[in-house]
Structures are given as structure tokens and as C-alpha cells.
Amino acid sequence: MESVIFGGDNPQPRFGHTICVIAPNKIALFGGAVGDTGRYVITGDVYIGDMTQKKWKRIEASGSVPTNRAAHQALAIELNQMIIFGGAVGGGGLADDNLYVFELRDDTGTWVTVPVIGTTPGRRYGHTMVLIKPHLIVFGGNTGQEPVNDVWSFNLERSPYSWQKLECPSEQPSVRVYHSAALCTTGSANGMMVAFGGRTNDQGALNDTWGLRKHRDGRWDWVRAPYRNQSEQPLQRYQHSTLFLGTLMLVIGGRSNNVGETLPFEIYDTETSDWYKFQAIQRFRHSSWLIDQFLYLHGGFDSDQPNIPTEGILRLNLQTRFAQTPQLLRQMNTLRTDQSFTQSFNPRPPTNQTQTQDQFRRTNQQQALNKNQNNNQQVRVSSATNKNIRLANQAIVAMTYGPEEDITNQVKKVPIDKLQDEHKKLGAGFQDPNSQNKSQFLDQLCQPFIQNLLIPKDYQSIPPNSNLLTGIKKEMIIKLCDEVQRVLDKEPIVLRLRRPIKIYGNLNGQFLDLMRFFDHFKAPYDNLYNGDIDSQDYLFLGDYVDRGTRSLEIVLLLFTLKLKYADQIHLLRGHHEDAKINKIYGFADECFLKFAEDIMDPNSIYQRINRVFQYLPLAAVIEDKILCIHGGIGQTMRTVDEIELIQRPLEIVHDPKTYQQKIALELLWSDPCLNEDELENQPNPERDIFQNRQIIRFGTNRVSKFLQENNLNIIIRSHEPTQEGFERQNNNVITVFSCPDYGASSSNNKGSMLTISKRGEIIPKVILPANSTSESRWMDLEEPFQRKKGYAKYVVIDNDELLLRKRQFTPPRSKKSLSQKQFA
Numbered sequence: 001m002e003s004v005i006f007g008g009d010n011p012q013p014r015f016g017h018t019i020c021v022i023a024p025n026k027i028a029l030f031g032g033a034v035g036d037t038g039r040y041v042i043t044g045d046v047y048i049g050d051m052t053q054k055k056w057k058r059i060e061a062s063g064s065v066p067t068n069r070a071a072h073q074a075l076a077i078e079l080n081q082m083i084i085f086g087g088a089v090g091g092g093g094l095a096d097d098n099l100y101v102f103e104l105r106d107d108t109g110t111w112v113t114v115p116v117i118g119t120t121p122g123r124r125y126g127h128t129m130v131l132i133k134p135h136l137i138v139f140g141g142n143t144g145q146e147p148v149n150d151v152w153s154f155n156l157e158r159s160p161y162s163w164q165k166l167e168c169p170s171e172q173p174s175v176r177v178y179h180s181a182a183l184c185t186t187g188s189a190n191g192m193m194v195a196f197g198g199r200t201n202d203q204g205a206l207n208d209t210w211g212l213r214k215h216r217d218g219r220w221d222w223v224r225a226p227y228r229n230q231s232e233q234p235l236q237r238y239q240h241s242t243l244f245l246g247t248l249m250l251v252i253g254g255r256s257n258n259v260g261e262t263l264p265f266e267i268y269d270t271e272t273s274d275w276y277k278f279q280a281i282q283r284f285r286h287s288s289w290l291i292d293q294f295l296y297l298h299g300g301f302d303s304d305q306p307n308i309p310t311e312g313i314l315r316l317n318l319q320t321r322f323a324q325t326p327q328l329l330r331q332m333n334t335l336r337t338d339q340s341f342t343q344s345f346n347p348r349p350p351t352n353q354t355q356t357q358d359q360f361r362r363t364n365q366q367q368a369l370n371k372n373q374n375n376n377q378q379v380r381v382s383s384a385t386n387k388n389i390r391l392a393n394q395a396i397v398a399m400t401y402g403p404e405e406d407i408t409n410q411v412k413k414v415p416i417d418k419l420q421d422e423h424k425k426l427g428a429g430f431q432d433p434n435s436q437n438k439s440q441f442l443d444q445l446c447q448p449f450i451q452n453l454l455i456p457k458d459y460q461s462i463p464p465n466s467n468l469l470t471g472i473k474k475e476m477i478i479k480l481c482d483e484v485q486r487v488l489d490k491e492p493i494v495l496r497l498r499r500p501i502k503i504y505g506n507l508n509g510q511f512l513d514l515m516r517f518f519d520h521f522k523a524p525y526d527n528l529y530n531g532d533i534d535s536q537d538y539l540f541l542g543d544y545v546d547r548g549t550r551s552l553e554i555v556l557l558l559f560t561l562k563l564k565y566a567d568q569i570h571l572l573r574g575h576h577e578d579a580k581i582n583k584i585y586g587f588a589d590e591c592f593l594k595f596a597e598d599i600m601d602p603n604s605i606y607q608r609i610n611r612v613f614q615y616l617p618l619a620a621v622i623e624d625k626i627l628c629i630h631g632g633i634g635q636t637m638r639t640v641d642e643i644e645l646i647q648r649p650l651e652i653v654h655d656p657k658t659y660q661q662k663i664a665l666e667l668l669w670s671d672p673c674l675n676e677d678e679l680e681n682q683p684n685p686e687r688d689i690f691q692n693r694q695i696i697r698f699g700t701n702r703v704s705k706f707l708q709e710n711n712l713n714i715i716i717r718s719h720e721p722t723q724e725g726f727e728r729q730n731n732n733v734i735t736v737f738s739c740p741d742y743g744a745s746s747s748n749n750k751g752s753m754l755t756i757s758k759r760g761e762i763i764p765k766v767i768l769p770a771n772s773t774s775e776s777r778w779m780d781l782e783e784p785f786q787r788k789k790g791y792a793k794y795v796v797i798d799n800d801e802l803l804l805r806k807r808q809f810t811p812p813r814s815k816k817s818l819s820q821k822q823f824a
Helices: 324-334 356-371 416-425 434-452 474-490 509-519 551-564 586-597 604-615 639-644 660-668 700-709 799-803
Strands: 002-004 016-022 026-034 042-051 055-058 059-062 073-078 081-085 088-090 099-105 107-112 127-134 137-144 147-155 163-165 180-184 192-197 205-212 220-224 241-245 249-253 265-269 273-278 286-293 292-298 305-309 313-317 395-396 413-417 494-497 503-504 536-539 569-572 619-622 626-628 696-697 713-719 726-728 733-736 751-756 762-766
Touching: 002 639, 016 081, 016 192, 016 286, 026 073, 026 081, 026 099, 042 088, 059 073, 073 163, 081 137, 127 180, 127 639, 137 192, 137 205, 147 586, 180 241, 180 249, 192 241, 192 249, 220 604, 241 286, 249 292, 265 324, 273 324, 434 474, 434 551, 474 551, 474 604, 494 536, 494 639, 503 509, 509 551, 551 569, 551 586, 551 604, 619 639, 700 713
Parallel strands: 016 073, 059 107, 494 619, 503 536, 536 569, 626 713, 713 733
Antiparallel strands: 002 313, 016 026, 026 042, 042 055, 073 081, 081 099, 099 107, 127 137, 137 147, 147 163, 180 192, 192 205, 205 220, 241 249, 249 265, 265 273, 286 292, 292 313, 395 413, 503 751, 619 626, 726 733, 751 762
16 A cells, blocks of 8 residues: 655544545545544544645534544535534543534535434444435444444435334344444445444454345345355454445455454455455554545554554555456456446535535524424415315325334325225235235245246256256146236336346347346345345346247246236337247247147147237336337337337237337337448348338437437347347447357357446446357257157148248347348
């Protein structure tokens, strides 16, 4: 590490203080103790550090100035604002349990006390405090009597302001003090407060890691972080610090129970559960922060001089430190190419002109005013100028189940004509006996499909070409289709979705590749570390079937996940989710081979699944800015709203006669032009397999005009392989293809899926083609009559369809079209 020399009003050497980044390249120091451990003095200083000019300035603050304190917590809540809580005042005393907000304005500072009603966490020190917007989370610490492990939440955006003690039914961390906690803002742990280490009530140091997250239904719970290699566990420590760099938790400094023990600088990867060790950073009771790829430390004690606090700032270039560790360096490079890299560690400006501190100040003033007013004032009702009484078209529905429960996100407006169905959506707290029975039935229905097919940790041990549908009977599949169709029928044909979300492109029957994605990048499990369904939505862009040998496995798994997690799993229709197409390209063959059924029987699995396909949505819009479809926007559709006029069940007409039929066909079959400089629409004979001249490649001008007129930023689609698994064109069209080595061709293309973070970053996740195995990945479509007894009787293929079976796989998108062959 190197020293960074600052000028200006340098603060005295200290320990137990806090430093937080309150603006880009601007830090705020508050409090701490100066002097050695035998004769220290507690302070309440505020210093602002300019990281660009390398200069400190001491701030004389006014307002409700907090008492001097150390071992407290502080963090940034808005631009140039920080909030503090707790701490010790020396002599065995503890600071009050008020919340104080500091705001910097033109080199002057003001303090405001947050007006709080009700019970508070009480006085404490050595605790942690993290902001999971809008919730301020306080965990653990010492109350002056003993260490504790309670968790408290404070909503900064809901007045009147009050603390809520969180009751987490899951396994919880043990009591602790002088531990650390930080917020992860990306990856599968996105939105999770991750706590590490500390000292328990018997003075023993800890080395466990825990995650706290709020579920979408309002519940909070803890989960213990897994360690992949049990022989390489982190060292026990306390009085350390942690920071997040993307998905990496940096554990810096600290002390252990062994006097003089040197503790390494350790990194925990929340994606892989691996720990990495580096040369020690010998600091404890210090402050640390991140700016770009640099880690900064200030104050605290050096292990070599444990009684005299250090002075100055140290800096470590993480790019250099990780140079010999490719896994971590890859994370660094990913973050450094992300324009929002610094935003991960710096608070963003408020979204409106009202500053948080001003809100607290006005609330204080209003409370003071209310105390001076007569509490027995009569309520006066003024007469309206318009005496017509009208019923509103929306009702307010509250979904809270007890006086002590958090109602955040539990109140919403519902159209009057939908109110009678609202009880079905009230969540876990609504105890309707009929819904309980239905829920139990659905769990029993889903269980065998989940057990057989959701196997991301076991897929590598599956014998080649083994039957994964053992024990799953035809009537179970038919019932699954019945239930999924009911769910899909209630959904709009254009979904409105939220971030964060994962987006998968074509799967084409490659079930084992889907398991590889789930293994590497988390799966839709309930468990927060093995899976991420509580923190991520999943969107699949269609083409689940055909060409590959395990289309049934993919469809049945996705249907099950849709039934189990209806609000998080979203399935769009692709051009292969069409009986006219998937009879030709393998899905019909597979249903016959695995269940020996007549595919023309209307009660067959094949026919029943295809009827479900007719209810799949055609598009999704994420946060009103990203349009997701399978193929493209074609040349006909003017607005996204026109899709909503299409009625379901929808049969795709390949020689369309109506406007809606034309839009539906183009959504599933059209492609963007291959070259960015192709401004106008082009013919697409490669896709016009029925020679109806209905399919085009849409040009750059078409994309720009459509996005502008629909107030959209980008289109995400699939439908075509890409060499790298994804392709970005003109910064407004992304093609994502999740099927690597498509058709086992010489192109050897990669597979990819996209993640869109809560902040809106679009990040591709790529897998390489799998090592060759004896697994038969692709259907042999050209000689079914000779190979399979009874095939000609139950899968009737005419001559035109037989010719189409011989068509090539679609090649990866290329800047130059080498031929005019047709593909499907």
C-alpha cells in the first residue's frame, strides 16, 4: 500500500471514527477517539476530504449537533448528506439513540435530528448500519450490558418516522459486536446486507457470513453464506471493515483472539462462494472506502503499535493486487468497463428537489406546531362546488395482516372491476381455506417435476441419453398444462416487468445447457444462495422446443417454474411454439419417442402443450424502456399498444390476412438487418420458409423511429444465433442466444443470457460450448420413417414437411450474408 498525502486541516490520528463517500471524490469523516488507548478523548469533529485536490477541511456545523462519540455508525443517504446512529461517549457511557442527519452546503454544515415516534433500537455501540433503500438497517452491537443480534429497520421515506424490529423466522446469526456489514448491489446477492465476523458474548472472534434480504412479499430473513471449500475458511476477526466491489466482499484488517496474529486481506465471491487470501493489511478500528479500483484506509491501529492510532491515508490499487488472480481480475475488468462503476460506491443525487434533511426539518416544525394547537378542534367539511357524486374507478387495497407489520409496498390501487379477484393476490398472510387447499395441490403437482428437472448441481452425473421423465405420467403433464394455461390466460399479452431480471434467449431443447446456466449463474430456487428467485425475475424469450433432444424437459420445467413462481417467471412465445413449425422440427418426434403417443390425437401431450403455447404472451416491457420480444418489430406495428389488441388463444397465420395476424407473425419471425449501416428494411428470404414474402429484416431507420415514437430505449430479442452468445447493434438492439454450439456446427458459437440490475446495467453472462459427450444433443429429422417402428402412423409428415426437415440450422449472425439458403 502507498501513503496519500493530504493538505489542509488534517484531522488528528484517531480510531473508532467513520468515513463515508458523500459525493463523487468527496468523503466525510465524523467523530472517533484521539490519543492513545490509555488517554483518549472522544470527538464530534466533521472533516470533508476532497479526493481530487487531496485536501481536508474542518467543518463548523450548526443545528442539532450530536454529542461526541466513537464506535458509532454513519453512511451516506443522499448527495452531500450522511446519517449517524449510536456509539460510545467514553467512561462507559453510550450516546443517545437519536438519528442525526448532516448536510454539507457550500463548505458549511448543518445537523438535523430525525423526528422518531415509538420504540427505538436503544443505545448501543459496535453495531452495523446499512442502507437498503429506503430502509436503514441496524444490526447487533453492544447495549452496554451485553452483545445482541437484533435487527431494526427505519424507512427514510415514510412519515411519521418510526423504527420497526424485524422478526426473522429463519436461522439467525449469533449475538455479536464489532462485526461488519455492507450492501451488495449486483449479482445473486443484489440488495442483500452481508454481515461478517465480529466478537460474541464470550469474547470469541467469529468468521461466519450472513445475508439479510427483504422478500417481495415484505418478509425479511437471514441466510448463512456457504463456503465452497471448507478447508479454506476465512480467519476469525473483529474490529475489521468490509466493502463490496461488485459481487466481491473485501474483508480488511481486524483483530483475532490470538495476540499478534497477522490477518490476511480476504475476498469472498458471493457468486462462487470462494474465499481468496492476500497479504495482510494490518489495521483495526479504522475506516475504509472505495473509489474506482482503489481501496483507501484511514486511522485505526496498526498491529505493530496497537495503542497509538495511525495518521494519514493509505491506498491500495486492487487492479495490481488482483493481477495474479484471473477470477478476481475478471470481476475488476467487468466493473471498470461499466459506466456506472463509481455509482456503485457513491450515492446518487436525490431524484427530486426535496432533500432528505429538509423533510426531517419540516416534520420537526410541523410536530412543534401541532403541539401548540387545540387537540379538540372540530373537523370542518367544506362544500364542493360540484355537487355530483361519482364513484372512483379505483379502490385502495391494503394488504397488511397485523398492527405491528410493515405496510411498505402493501397498499395499492386496484380497478373496481377487478376488486372481486383481489383476495387471490393478497399473499401469504391471507388465510383463505380454499386457497390453502389449492396451494397444497399445486405444490404436490410441481414437486415431481422440480425433483426430476431442476438439477443444476447434478446434471453432470446424468448418464448420456438417460430418461429424466421417469415417474412422470401423461396425466400429470396434462394437469400441469391445465394449471399453467389458467395462469397464462390471466396475464396480458404484453407483460410489464421490473428490474432486476435475467433474460434467456433460444434454448431449442438443450436442457443440459440450461442446467449449466443455472449452475454457473444461479437458479430459480427459494434458497437465497443456491438460487435467486427472491431477488430476480426471469424472462425467457421463446423457442424452448425443436432441434434439440430434450425439448420436453425444458417445456415441463419452465411450465412448472411458471406455476410455482407465477410473478417471477415470465415466458414469451417464440416462432417454434407453433404446431405448424414444431411438427416439422422435432418436438412432435420427441413426444412420440418418449410417450409413444399419436401426436394427432387432440388429447396427446403434444397437442395439449401446443394449446398452452397459444396463450403465451408475445412481448414484455421492462421499466417502460426496454422492449423484449422473440424475433423483431417487423415493418407493420406502429405502437406496442397494438400488440394488446391481439386475442388469445392465438394461432399463428403464416399467410396473414388481418393487421393483427401480420403483427404477430413479424414479432416471431422478423430480424434486424445484419449491418448497422443498412438504414432501410430488407427482404428476408432465409426466414420465408413458406415463401409467402411476409418476413423482412428491419433497418436502422425503422428501429430509431419505433423507439422514439414509443418512448423506448432498447429492444432485446433472440431468434438468431450469435458467435459470442450476444450482439449489440447500434446500441439499441441486443440479440441474445442461450444455446451454445447450435446445431453442432463449425461455428462453435457461445451461449449467453443477460442480467439487468436494479440500477439498469445490462450484463451478459456467457457459457462456452460443452465438452463433447456421448449425449445425443440434436434430433435426426431426415430418416424417421425407417428408424422408428410405428412412426409413420403416429407422426404423419407430408412431402413439403419432409423437405423442410432437411433445411440447415440458422447460422450465427454475420456482417455478410454468404448465401440465400433458408433456415428455421
